[in-house]
Amino acid sequence: MFPIHARAITVRRRGRDLIGPLDLSLEGQGVTIVIGPNGAGKTTLLRALHGIERLSKGEITYASPRPEALAAQAFVFQSPVIMRRTVRENMAYPLSLRNMSKSEISSRVDEVAERVGLTFALNRPARVLSGGERQKLALGRALTLRPELLFLDEPCASLDGRATREIEDVLNHEISRGRRIIMSTHNMGQARRLAQDVLFIHKGQIHEAAPADQFFTAASTDAARAFLNGDIVE
Numbered sequence: 001m002f003p004i005h006a007r008a009i010t011v012r013r014r015g016r017d018l019i020g021p022l023d024l025s026l027e028g029q030g031v032t033i034v035i036g037p038n039g040a041g042k043t044t045l046l047r048a049l050h051g052i053e054r055l056s057k058g059e060i061t062y063a064s065p066r067p068e069a070l071a072a073q074a075f076v077f078q079s080p081v082i083m084r085r086t087v088r089e090n091m092a093y094p095l096s097l098r099n100m101s102k103s104e105i106s107s108r109v110d111e112v113a114e115r116v117g118l119t120f121a122l123n124r125p126a127r128v129l130s131g132g133e134r135q136k137l138a139l140g141r142a143l144t145l146r147p148e149l150l151f152l153d154e155p156c157a158s159l160d161g162r163a164t165r166e167i168e169d170v171l172n173h174e175i176s177r178g179r180r181i182i183m184s185t186h187n188m189g190q191a192r193r194l195a196q197d198v199l200f201i202h203k204g205q206i207h208e209a210a211p212a213d214q215f216f217t218a219a220s221t222d223a224a225r226a227f228l229n230g231d232i233v234e
């Protein structure tokens with residue numbers, strides 16, 4: 001599906017441009033971390049790139065046909081929807097929509113549960129999971145699809161250090177296998193640990209797009225420098 005091109009995209013709601021107009025091109029390798037103040041438009045941008053946010057203007061094109069490109073992506077939401085069923089059933093759900101045999105679904109779920117550290121919980125009701133375990137479930141559910149491109153919107157918000165590290169371990173494993181990741185975070189430590197490229201979003205615009213080393217050592221805009229300093233950026 002790469003390169004992905006967003007051309008002059010705008011998402012406008014209730015008379016206000018939430019993002020854009022903006023242009024962006026994404027190649028098929030690496031980890032892009034999306035940062036910026038609250039309300040800057042990070043979630044809206046991720047949703048637009050994933051094709052689930054209606055564009056008011058502009059277009060997003062994928063190198064492969066759109067239905068194929070969208071089918072090869074998965075999205076981990078900040079507050080994932082967890083069904084009142086077992087962890088196994090939750091993880092199997094996206095696969096069950098894809099016409100896959102029960103034995104194949106079961107072996108994929110087993111394999112992914114192992115990777116995200118939830119084997120012990122597979123037969124438990126998902127509602128008893130802790131916050132960190134719920135995020136692992138959401139991540140695992142996305143990974144069962146073996147997506148070429150994985151979006152994550154603040155997957156570690158409100159998790160403690162240990163749960164955050166465990167999620168990052170899973171992500172690092174995925175990154176080492178070449179999975180393309182685009183992720184938003186408020187945690188600057190996490191951004192520094194994971195990013196290969198950074199998109200700094202401010203007031204619905206991409207203020208800066210740079211390799212991580214360059215961004216963190218010499219951000220070129222005042223707003224990005226202030227944000228990295230922990231100043232209030234409005």
Ligand SMILES: Nc1ncnc2c1ncn2[C@@H]1O[C@H](COP(=O)(O)OP(=O)(O)OP(=O)(O)O)[C@@H](O)[C@H]1O
Nearest residue numbers: 013014018036037038039040041042043044045201
């Ligand atoms: N459907 C909608 N209708 C109207 N306004 C919306 C809608 N969705 C989002 N917004 C507003 O658009 C702006 C951008 O929201 P978005 O969630 O993309 O920002 P964000 O950078 O992800 O913020 P945060 O860091 O707080 O999660 C916010 O001011 C939000 O209130």
